[in-house]
Amino acid sequence: MIFPLCFALFVVGLYCALTKRNVIKIVIGLAIMEYAVNLFLVLLGYKKGITLADAQAPIIEPVTNLDDFFMKAVDPLPQALVLTSIVIGLGVTALAIAICIRLYQRYGTFDISEMRRLKG
Amino acid sequence: MGIELIMIIILIFILLGAIIAVEIKDLLSAVISIGVVGFGISIAFLFLQAPDLAIVQIAVETVLLVLLIRATIRRDIKSTHSHINWAGLICVVVLCLGLIGFGYFALQELEFGKPAITRLEEAPSNHYLKQGLTQTGSANIVTSVILDYRAYDTLGEASVLFTAIIGALAILRGIARKKKGGK
Amino acid sequence: MNGMSPIVQTVARFVKVFILLYGIYLTLTGHLTPGGGFAGGVVIASLYILLTLAYGKKFSLKYFPRKLAGSLDSVGALIFLVVAVLGFYFGGIFFANFLQKNYPGAEFSLLSAGTIPINNIAICIKVASSLFLVFIIMAVARIIDKKDGSKDYKQDQEKE
Numbered sequence: 001m002i003f004p005l006c007f008a009l010f011v012v013g014l015y016c017a018l019t020k021r022n023v024i025k026i027v028i029g030l031a032i033m034e035y036a037v038n039l040f041l042v043l044l045g046y047k048k049g050i051t052l053a054d055a056q057a058p059i060i061e062p063v064t065n066l067d068d069f070f071m072k073a074v075d076p077l078p079q080a081l082v083l084t085s086i087v088i089g090l091g092v093t094a095l096a097i098a099i100c101i102r103l104y105q106r107y108g109t110f111d112i113s114e115m116r117r118l119k120g
Numbered sequence: 121m122g123i124e125l126i127m128i129i130i131l132i133f134i135l136l137g138a139i140i141a142v143e144i145k146d147l148l149s150a151v152i153s154i155g156v157v158g159f160g161i162s163i164a165f166l167f168l169q170a171p172d173l174a175i176v177q178i179a180v181e182t183v184l185l186v187l188l189i190r191a192t193i194r195r196d197i198k199s200t201h202s203h204i205n206w207a208g209l210i211c212v213v214v215l216c217l218g219l220i221g222f223g224y225f226a227l228q229e230l231e232f233g234k235p236a237i238t239r240l241e242e243a244p245s246n247h248y249l250k251q252g253l254t255q256t257g258s259a260n261i262v263t264s265v266i267l268d269y270r271a272y273d274t275l276g277e278a279s280v281l282f283t284a285i286i287g288a289l290a291i292l293r294g295i296a297r298k299k300k301g302g303k
Numbered sequence: 304m305n306g307m308s309p310i311v312q313t314v315a316r317f318v319k320v321f322i323l324l325y326g327i328y329l330t331l332t333g334h335l336t337p338g339g340g341f342a343g344g345v346v347i348a349s350l351y352i353l354l355t356l357a358y359g360k361k362f363s364l365k366y367f368p369r370k371l372a373g374s375l376d377s378v379g380a381l382i383f384l385v386v387a388v389l390g391f392y393f394g395g396i397f398f399a400n401f402l403q404k405n406y407p408g409a410e411f412s413l414l415s416a417g418t419i420p421i422n423n424i425a426i427c428i429k430v431a432s433s434l435f436l437v438f439i440i441m442a443v444a445r446i447i448d449k450k451d452g453s454k455d456y457k458q459d460q461e462k463e
Contacts, residue, residue: 007223048233091284171337
């Protein structure tokens with residue numbers, strides 16, 4: 001049930017990017033898709049225990065029992081990859097917003113069909 | 121309360137925020153609703169035992185909201201409704217419903233809470249968890265992965281960020297030169 | 304952007320030290336506790352954004368000009384690369400953790416983990432300056448409404 005809900009979030013973003021005419025709405029759709037993919041990768045690495053406290057973040061403290069830690073710790077690899085992906089997503093979204101501002105300054109509107117009419 | 125119930129509640133909350141952000145007419149409200157999605161994802165990361173990601177997500181979401189509001193505020197946000205392309209809309213809706221059906225049946229087999237490190241003994245994550253502290257000296261295994269074991273990934277990230285920022289700079293500076301030259 | 308009301312400016316004056324300290328703490332203890340260069344960099348960039356919004360663009364550019372931001376962006380990437388090449392020279396592998404191999408520090412102390420804290424600081428500098436740069440370049444372009452309803456696009460005077 002959890003993975004299909006996460007996939008539904010991705011499809012909501014895809015729908016937004018495909019149907020909306022507003023450029024800012026398209027950027028919002030891309031951001032939603034990015035969030036869905038990040039959440040999916042982190043969900044894949046979760047290790048479930050019996051109770052909520054049986055899963056542990058992959059951070060060792062001086063008091064941690066190491067054998068216990070290997071049993072409980074969640075997968076660190078998806079977290080490490082998603083950590084870079086979030087910051088890249090911010091940079092790419094900033095680039096998209098810059099393109100939006102540039103388009104607004106050129107055409108005076110955010111509507112892409114309006115832009116096509118003004119251009120042709 | 122199990123982790124599944126918590127995750128389903130958070131995901132439904134995020135989905136509602138995403139649908140409002142997609143369907144609302146006012147652009148500023150849409151931008152604020154995207155904040156619901158981002159902060160909800162941050163809470164989900166906290167429950168999934170990823171505190172690094174939760175911190176980064178909160179900070180990134182704040183910066184992203186400021187940038188998006190900067191782009192939308194005081195702009196002409198009324199969009200003209202000339203005519204809706206019904207054929208295209210129906211195609212997209214059918215595509216999305218098909219994708220949701222596909223995802224529902226395909227992802228049902230995937231079991232939540234059983235990552236690859238429990239099934240495969242030789243998975244690289246097991247090596248990182250067991251040897252990370254002694255080999256790199258870093259208590260935070262996520263940091264030891266991104267800055268020692270897989271530092272190439274971070275190098276690529278740095279170059280992508282560099283390229284994106286240079287692209288934004290070039291796009292927004294181009295107007296300045298053109299306007300100064302006189303049109 | 305000309306700054307906001309005195310309430311916002313007073314609150315920003317009180318919280319700016321704590322935000323900066325939190326960013327530095329996240330960066331320096333990134334190998335011991337949750338956090339790291341990415342989180343610290345984004346927090347410090349949001350501090351710059353807060354100051355720009357509260358006090359206006361001129362105040363922010365006076366203390367952190369755009370050329371300095373661009374240089375710091377490159378300096379962060381260069382430190383990262385230099386550490387990688389030094390690992391190649393001393394350890395034999397690109398990105399080898401040569402400091403940890405030769406001078407291992409005590410576990411769970413601030414000066415441990417070899418090159419990881421240096422890389423964290425480099426990434427913090429890079430992320431903070433590049434995000435500040437992209438915000439300030441967006442703040443420069445602005446729209447002025449004319450009286451007859453048309454819009455004029457004007458670039459602020461740049462001081463470099």
